[in-house]
Amino acid sequence: MTPLAWVLIVGVAVTVAGIAVSAVPCTLRTGLTVQAIGVALIGIAGAAVVVGAASVGSQFSNSLGPSMGIDPLSGFFIASIALVSTPALVYACGYLSGSHHAPAIAVTSGVFVLALFGVVIARDAVTFLMMWELMSLAPAVTILLVSRNAESCRSVLVYLGSTHLAGVGVWLSMLALAHLGAFTDPHALAAQPTVIRSLLAGAALLGFGTKAGLMPFHSWLPRAHPAAPGHVSAVMSGVMIKVALYGLVRMLFEWLAPLPEWVAPLLLGAAALSCVAGVLYALMQHELKRLLAFHSVENVGIIALGLAASLLAAEAGQLQLAALAFAAAMLHTLNHALFKSLLFLCAGSFQRQVGKLDLDRLGGLLRTMPVTGTAFLAGSMAIAGVPPFNGFASEWLTLQALVQLALHGGQASAPMGALAAAALAATAALAVFCFVKVVGLVLLGAHRQKVVASSQEVPASMTGPVIFLAVLCLAIGVVPAIALGPIGHLSPYGPLPASATGLTLAVPGSGTFAPLAVAAFIVGCAAALQLARRRAGTTAPSPMWICGQVPDNRLAWTSAGFTKSLRLVLAVVLRPRRTVSVELDGVLVHSVVHESEVPHLFDDLLFRPALNGILAASRVLRRTQSGSLRAYLAYLLITLAAVLAVVRLGVS
């Protein structure tokens, strides 16, 4: 037993103890704090493995287990999980106080986090699948604890249903790999025919892709994530989908090798679709948490772009490029975990203070909740890919990888790389668009409700975690090396060159980017200019210029209004619905009701028809149990005939 293993075990034990303690209402806060400490310990163990690059525990085994262990890749994901979960649990101390079923929610969230760790630590199929199921189950229970109205029940059904159905892919692929011995022997599949490998890859892509929220299997995600309580949706959106990506990485880069050649292009396509469509639908949302959930789809797409680029580059023999793309994907995994959980935690705080999160009914929260608001602003800039925050660093690396793929990947990869790069650029622009909208509607401008105007800053236990996460976002953005250094060793294609992980990111054979210098210059320059404008004397208050009209909240711009131009341009794709009903009072207009929504086409055209079809079919099939003895006897007779016929055919 190495010391690290002991740290891990102690961490798990402490977490379990914390769960037990938090089950008692009066010791809720203590329990959550203990949980956070335990999770932090586990994270330390993981981080130590990444930095020290010495594996702990057992290797992967094809037997039934149970066996567990940490290698650098697992360590990285453990560290990311801990980086998100620890603040989330601390946040829960304040967030859960006084809410219904608080102890139960605390317990389920603890179990949830442990299950996440379990999936990453598992070293055999059975343990992996067990933890996998628990990981899917815990959030569903939490959602039902929070509310049991028709909507949340429906989202739970869609969530558990789709992930469980797709989970069959995970089951079959994992079990088949265990049977073929692919966990231990990297060349196990090379002997198998292509059909088998294609089927396995297909099952794995379906299973893990659905859980990761890759389009077109993402439909559960924007339903489930908003329904959960703040800290749980932060963990769900921040790390649960990343754990699915962990499985995907294991499959694609270790176990399924050699991959069938159709996998990487397909993944690239799905990733590009997820990026663009995800952010596009996010832009059209009116509810903050749902919007953030759609952004998770987008960012999973960005990560998957990096992974696919890595696979394609490796196939083209560009191992250094492959390593770069892989590192980009991993860095974005970490970054997204940080800023997405930050945003969800802030959203939770807003929800706690003002109730509903309808974007058009907020406004000016930066003035009433300065700390949370500023953290939210930082998170928004990070997710929008604005330097000097961490989102830009990883997106820059991914873009570099894609462009390099286009330039060096050979004739096959060139168009794919170029188009994917263009898609990513469009995604970045859309993300800026979207988060300008969010920041404006949530943080800036006038208060659009009384309750918003009277809202106050949340307690320190809820501001602390978001500040911590915001600082991390900025730190990684300014000095990506602190994250890239360890990540650089993770890729299966050899470590990144030192030049790429220094203070100045130098992509071999391509551009260089010195985030620290850029940040320093911008801050310094901006500060100087601020001083300069102060020197000009005080700023005069003035009314806003709207052609002399009196400002009025009813004239305030809405989410739909801000995105209207884009909606009109893309009407062909988005198919927005719009109904305007004018009530005339004699000749005078009495009232005008305007309703508009952007339907989620994947639901309307793909999933709802499928579900209705299944339900209708089962309704028809249920008629066989008609209740008439006559029918049942007929079944018996027919079966007898069928059996004898089969025998006859089988024999002669």
Next chain:
Amino acid sequence: MTDQLMIPLTTASIAMPIVAALVLQAARSERAAHRLNRVCAVATSLVGLGAGLAMLTSGSHATGWVITDTASGIYVVVVTVVALMSALLSPAYLSGVQGQFFSARRSVHSYYLMLYGFWAALVAIPVIANLGVGLIVVEATTAASSVLIAFSGKPRALEAGWKYLILTTLGVSIAFLGIVIMFVASAPNGGGISQLDWSALPATLARIPHDAAVAAYALVMLGLATKIGWAPVHNWLPDAHSEAPAPISAMLSSALLPVVMLLAWRLRDAASAAIGTTAATTPLAAFGIFSVAVAVPFLWQPMAWKRLLAYHSLEHMGIITVGIAIASPLALAGVVLHFAGHALAKALGFYAAIPLYQVQPDATRHSARDVAASSPATFAAMAVTAFTLAGLPPSPLFFSELFIILGGIESGHVLLASALAVLIALAFIGLLHALLEALQGSPSPDHQPTATIRTGRTAPILIPTVVTAIALAALTACAWLLPASGIVRQLAQGIS
């Protein structure tokens, strides 16, 4: 443990319930009957458990008219446990209803008579060494259990009992035809009953022309199918399980179906040599997967609790059957685990119906609604059942399903295993769908549960819930060890 001891022990385990049944008839009053019942149940189950464990520990013996091996050991133990719980919970049920199938005065006595008779038959079937006799006992159970199903005498109960009677009897007559064909074909000029012994059956079948053997085998399998409730001849099953008294439903679902399936299992192992493994296994695989498939659409709707459980029996019998068909050691480990776990959880589910129907009378027709509020203990029992039946970790059924699927993949039945996995997932969605419908609904306004009902009725369910939960946890703990254990090794060698 030697045969000399095995035979008397086995005989005792079968005789004991019969004795108890007769003793109970002597009870003066109903209360006396209930009191006596407790004693008899405990005593009977002690003998049964002793016999079962003895069979588990001592290897397989086929002497005289009994066959005692690992399989019979497992089955006797589980049957005894389920029967014990049913017997102990029967007073709770009887106090709630007034049976009208029998004359009111002897109602309780006749109930116990039938119950213990049923018990005796269930213990007998796994240990009888002869296919023909086994089938006769199966037919006998039909008589006893159909009366028990109709015990309440209500129209729906009568309907369920009648359908059960007609369908299963006609089915078993098909099986008899098959047996007679086996018999006369193997010995045209007469022969001893012994040639239908499990040990002799391979030779018997080998003497028959191949196609005749296959036909006879198929007929017997079809006959057993009607009794096990394999689709498409399962139609009596949901009616019977939903209308029978809760303790009887538990015995039907947790004990009777798997016990009859044991006959099919033994027959398969006996016939494989003579008619070829493919021909012997195909019916099992087909019936199994088809049963799971048929169960799915019914699980996709909210329905009354016991009916839901009945359709889950259909599904889980199908899963076990597929496991038997796969027959790799891992799959058989899954089968054992699934059989035991399903028996416990399903029985508990049916017991939960006793307080449930007393708290919510309309739950007999519609899906139960927010039980958690009106009766926490009942809800706990239902939750344990649903969680286990859904095959979610860490319930033993999760591991058993996993073992069966992995076993299928290992032994090359990839298609079968994949289909099973998909169907299980679909069934899970169905259960989830029903569960959520029940969760989100509000309690029916006309009915207000009173405090007395709550405290008074749900106390009996608490103990079984705790016991079952512990037992399930123990099973989960065994799950890791089972695949490598001697039990599975012996099962894998064939149990005929």
Next chain:
Amino acid sequence: MVGNAPAIAVQLAGLAVAPLLPGTIQTIKARLQGRRGASPLQPYRELRRLWRKQSVAPHDTTFVYRLAPSLSAAALACALLVVPVGASTVGWFGSDMLVLVGLLAVARFATAAAAWDPGGGFSLMGAARDLMFSVFAEPLLLLALVLVAVGPRSTDLVRMASAAGDANIVSTPAHWCAALAFGLVVLVETGRQPIDNPDTHLELTMVHEGPLLEYAGRDLAMLQWTAAARHWLMLVLAAGLFIPLPLTAPWSVLALAAAVAALCAVVALVETSLAKMRILRVPVLLGAGVATCMIGLASWIAGGTT
């Protein structure tokens, strides 16, 4: 290349020279329209005037509103120091095309968010349109970039500029497609007709001017300098990446200056000859640019991706 004095000097000079470009364009435009027009130095005069005035902030505005001008100005200054003049740059911030995209995003984010802070309809209208254009302009820019980078196999600006140095790139079709596409990007980023009309005073038609509506004094000065800096950035890039220029100082700088002046004339010519198009038509135009890039890409791949 780090810290070579002439490069530093030239690029710092760029910060000062930037306002000259819009002025020049306006003058040439006026001449083309038969007016005498203001002197090219007019922007400097306006900056001086604004720098003396007091800045203004509507009610209920936060630090976002106050910070936006200096932030976007700083970002553009940084961008100006990244883009090489005459194939040489100060290496402080790295030299990479995609970094420029990021820095432009900073400025765009800052101004658009600032437009939300007072929440005035006209400024938001402009901001929304600007962001909507960028959604189509950025992929176009990226594709053009890939096409330019096929020569040097790199997105390093210096290498790209050097690669543009040799004359025979003009013979490759990909280069011309890229040039066309980049031209469109230039028009979008600098907010010139037919995309946007910088001279408009009608709020309803504003794009880039919209978010500036509320500002006054030094804030407005910074924002106007930012707009001018955008001209410098895009035109210098266009000249450096698409026109074969000598790479040896001092000729490089002089040739660049001449090329930029020529490009100003071209922009002015376009502005006089073309009317402003409908907002919703602009994406179609940019889509045409994307199509052009596709053709270029196809031709490059057909050429064996060499």
Next chain:
Amino acid sequence: MHDRAGVVDRRRHHLSTLIATASVGLALLVVVVRRRSVALTLVTAQSLMLAGVAVWRTGGHLELMTGAGALLLRTVAIATILGIGIARTRETRPVRAGIEPMVRVVIALAALLAIPPLMPALGFGDQYAQRGAVALVVLGIIIALTRRATIVQILGIIVAENGATLAALSASDAVPGVIELGVILDLLLIAVVAIAFHTRIFGQFGSGDSAQLQDLHD
């Protein structure tokens, strides 16, 4: 010697063919006839015939004799039980089958033409009789299927069980008494229970018509 054996064989052959035909014919009649009592008589006749043949076959072996005798007893017992059952539950008006007699016959004949021929030859004994056995089982199901009177459905069960007996008589001298006894006891048990059900149903619904049992369905 050999010749005599051959003669015995041929006689037995003809006999079993005759029995098979007769019992199938009787079963077919059961499908058609209207009154419960008539149907009962027909089935009893069928059972008696089979039992008689069994007795004639035994040729004095005690072990076989028990089986055959039990068969005889069972026939009588069941006939009485059912007779009492019918007597105690007088239908106000006959239970309608819901299917016209001709249609019933057509269904029965169709099933007879379809299913028994599927039965593979056992290679010895009287294949005709063996198929007849299958036919009886099929007809048992058909009877329960086409008729709605509970009593007649019980008769269907008996016809099906007679099929097994016919199969036993088709080839060997007899099935071992243990099996016979068991089957017979079972059938008695079933008959008793079924009659009990019949009376309860009659009491509940006012007529022994299984068509009223339609409440349990999905």
